[in-house]
Amino acid sequence: MKRRLALVLGLIGLAVILASVVQAKTVRIGVVYDGDSPQFPVIRDLFFHEIDSMTRGAHTVVFPAHAQASGEWNMRQINRALDRLLASAGVDMVLVLGGASAHEVCRRRNFSKPVFAAYVVDARLQGLPVEAGTSGVPNLNYISIFSDFNRAIQTFREITPFSRLALVADGFLREAIPQLNTIARRMSNEFTMDVTVVPVTESGEQALADIPADSDAVLLTLIPRLPDAEFRKLVAGINQRRLPSFSLRGRCDVEKGVLVSTTPEDTFLHLARSVAINVQETLDGTNPGDLSTAFAVGEKLAINMATARAIGIYPNWGVLAEADLLDDASAVDQRRLNIVMAMQEALAANLDLAAANRTVEAGAAQVEEARSPLLPQVGVSTQASIIDDDRAQASFGAQPERLWTGSLQATQLVYSDKAWAGYTIERELQTSREQGRDAVRLDIVQAAASAYLNVLRARSIERIQKENLKLTRENLERARIRVDIGAGGPEEVYRWESQIADSRRNVLTAQSIALDTISAMNNILNRPLREMFAPEEADYRDPMSILPDHRLTDYMNNPMEIRILRDFLVAEGLAASPELKQIEAAMAAQERSITLAKREFWVPTVSLFGDVTERFSEGGEGSAPPSIGSLQLSGKNDTDWTAGVQASLPLYTGGGRRAALSRSREELSKLRYDRDNIANRIEARILNAVHLIRASYPGIRLSKDAADAAGRNLTLVTDSYVRGIKSIIDLIDAQNQALVANQQAANAVYDFLIDLMAVQRSTGSFFLFAPEKELDAWMDRLNQYVSDEEKMARQG
Template identity: 35%
Template structure:
């Protein structure tokens, strides 16, 4: 009371009268009077125990769980102000019968020790709503459809003494028409608690609903739930076929296990099942539910807030009954596939597809991506075959230095007069066989070609390492791109949800007369743009998955799940450790960059490849110069046997001791004296080729150095950008919340509000991109130094670049 007197006295003091109008003083005094009355009213509860009775339709596993969660929510909110005592259990359990529910509800209302009554169930809520004279503040938590169910309403309140309830925007009838777009049906079996059939209004409501949907070609049948799944299924088998559907009303009697059995059996019968409220039934094979993942939590929170308001002095009949929940259509992809159903584009645009089967699909980690790419990538397979061809080239040139042995068979026919005068050395018809051995003793071209091909093979081996590094880089960047695209879907979805919520706010502002319809149109335009952006984001994500499958050389429609990389992933330890250990200042940063560059120049397979090519060209140049003074030396031996000689000249003259076997051996020295300037041209050609390669090497080396330093600079900036973009997102969200509240009060324009939302969207994208930009730079940095240390030994980079005695060789670094 003292605070009231002090404030009123201050406002009526003369020194304030000159500053404010008397009308404003009166307004403040009236407001203070209301506050005083509420304080006096609330004083009846403050500091004492509040007894709250929770009346339930009946006892069950689900009912007990929901009741405990509700009690915990209320205790958490009132803790520190009120001591709460809950009265529940058998004494306030309706036993799933209308008369018993009415009896226990009446007992709670008449109990002088009870301060507040909560009707926590479909039937108990009906009893509360239809009780004309409530003695205690009463909260009804559930009813079906305000369009066809009689509920007291005065504006946004109940208008009935001591009564408030929770009303959603969604209704029973709207659900049914929505679900028919998902799975066409003619007859709908509505499963509800058996106690509902005892309520005359429910029977009337069901008949009214039947009449309303009859023009849409839908027929209702009611299936009573007495807690026995077999009985429910037996009744369903009598009433509907697989061309029909099932609709589950809010249900607390069936346990989670029973719901699972019901969903499984309906799926076996090829009957689509829907639910009114609990989106958890999706897990049990139900096809769809139009709900919100936090519906029950939001309802419990509203009940707790209502109790707080009542205890603070606000009459129950003055509390808002509307609970705004942005409902979402959830569709079970696995059930959709099992029922062989398809969705329209219109349904897909507003639905969230769950249980896509990806959970059972193989997961793909970053390391697995690199390993599978190394094993299956087509470019690498091409390079490996190129290397195999190169090994054959080496074997071919080596073979020319080894002995060559050949067998010949020759049939010769000459004219008879020539044969007659040959004296037996050339028969008219001669069949002979020969065996020839050839051996190169020294040939500079052959010797140099072997050396050159061996060096070129080393170049090809380095080229393979280069391709492996490129494939790992391309694969990991594709993986990160997939993560980026996936995060964009989440961001676009979140932005769309914000726009949808703001569209509802605009509609309420128009109804309240504080905004023009142009605001609705503006938000509708924004909503359409957001939906288009979301579709583009989904398309980008699908394309990123196609790219991954293409890089891994597997069917493009192969399903898989890419594992998320968040800020706590081990991959971020590199920068944390390097920053804290080595990058302690500008000079340390320069030293790290110098060591990175030195390591890259030493181990880059591109440089090793061109070094080998230069060495091969130098060996060929040496061979060309030696041709001026080094002869070619070769040995050839032949033995020939005349197998069959006939005709004229087939015999040697009498007394000549010559047999039919001929043998010869020769050593040949060859030294070209003049070749028309060919050797001089070859020397010039090889010399110029070497100069060209050396220039290419210098250019390549500069490129390697520049790439290392450039990417290192990006890596240094992108890691810091993660924290900065996170701070920007926090600030953007705070700004959005402030602008949103001001927009609801009408103190800022829609332009300012849109700008605040766009800032949040941009900040969310920037924050996500900062993480993936760092990961991109992290992979590119490893590629630039020619060693993917993350996949092999996360600690290895320290010994490779900070231990001068390290003799580590280049390695792609991917663990098996």
């Protein structure tokens, strides 16, 4: 029995191995392309890479070098290459790259092996098989691309009006697919304009010369044979003639100087991926004739602003709302700013803080002024006088008729409680002024940080609105594909066009809000309100990276941690609050006033004084020593001096001293009430800030989860809409839900960051942005506080 079981299991294992070997057989894919060109190797390798990536693991796909055939830009050679590969036993599948090659192979109806053709421009116009969004031809799958010329013309005309268009196209493709020539006639009729087709081979100068002189716009289609250097010559010549240009190839041409394109830069990548998916499904057993031929090109407007300035064109608001602007001078010239720079610049330039600094400087002078009576007081004076002669004669030499004297006076307080109190009080008041200035500084830092975060928030919302507009564009393309394959009606296209108008308006509103936040930031920085700047945080998808340290968030994961953090922040805030220090300094000044009022009843003012007077000159009557008869009296010399000590104590001031004492006591009592009130307000402010982060921090994850879920739902509904399972209403609802969820996710992060700034302001220190040593010391205190709380909880 055991032997039988082992034999059965062995046979099953062998069958699985053999099945996997059979399933993982080597698949040889041949390639036919229009002809060699500078662009082709890059495009070919892109298709090879995507097919290999899609099939790797399940199948081994190779692209034999001998099975890669160039059509050499000749229809007969292209058909020969197709015949050879379709008949070759060494080729399992055929990949056709190139507009002419795809057109030729799709005209056939019998295929012995799977064929995948890219670059079909307009299947119906070209007379190719179309059946409910597939080719309907066994073993034939093609991808229809670049079919909406009308939308390109509409966008082009929205940027700049024109009536005479030069359509630059590859001459070979025009001859190979004559049906495409009707596109020019159709555009001419639908848009009431003259369209001239300009064939191009390998000379940009020749193409430029063939553009009619009266043309007022140029439309560049795919021109694969034109070398890059020649293409740049062509574009430079178009711009020199001040002609607006539009490229169907995409952003890469806009980077080379073309004015505008709506083709996303990853179009060829998605095209290659679509072909790779179809190859994989064919290998899994699906007939290529039953695979979708549809391809949503999408639309991503790109404008070269340097070209626009050179040719004198500037797009309107609606166009700018959804465009990527290359070489935008306004963006290049913008100064860079980050949150730390914003804080520092606000402290250096804010007018409120400048005024507070002047108050502190004036207070420092007041302190010196109050100190000055305690130091020696020295003065000099001079006097020249003349009196009448009889009075001088009667003075017996005490008052000469003409006298010039000079004096030097000096005084020094030995003790004056009033002077010392004035100095002490002024020092406390200066401390109060400095703490008031520190409070203003904290307010400015918070205002600058919050304003900067609001700029980032507005930019994030603007980005989300732009992404929603881009998604709406993609859904419009999906609706057009549904109309083409008969799965939807034209009303869906009109509905999406209406959605695009609303999305554009929302983008413009978001941009206006962003400009308002920039003006508010500049106002705090005392810069011109209209001056633009570029935040250094270019990736708005991770706003939390703006924090230099994330250790604090480790204490926000549950209610217990938040409670401990709250208590610690209250203790820190009450100890560091400049508002409390300000009023405590005022209380100290008032207490000294009370001491002064008490001492004035019994403490005298004692001072030393001295005076030296020198007679420089005297004359006239009374200038000589007086005489009695023949006796000449001796006179005094020319130097007089006086020195002494003085003490004074008021005995009665009409009750003024007692009233001053009473007033000082009442003012101190008021300050004590104010201090308690301020302490309560500070604690309430800290609690309020902590309660905000208690909600906003976990709200980040919840909002992100909601946005992720809305995104997954949108993906499912979009897929169902494409397959005809869901309606346009379902898709619009899913898209709006994703839009709102993404906005809420962005707001959640910035709400938390702004709340965190409020937490730091309420504690009197922006510790997260402090130097590393200060931040580490702050975190050490927090860790110690948490450890002590946990120890007490275990003991209790």
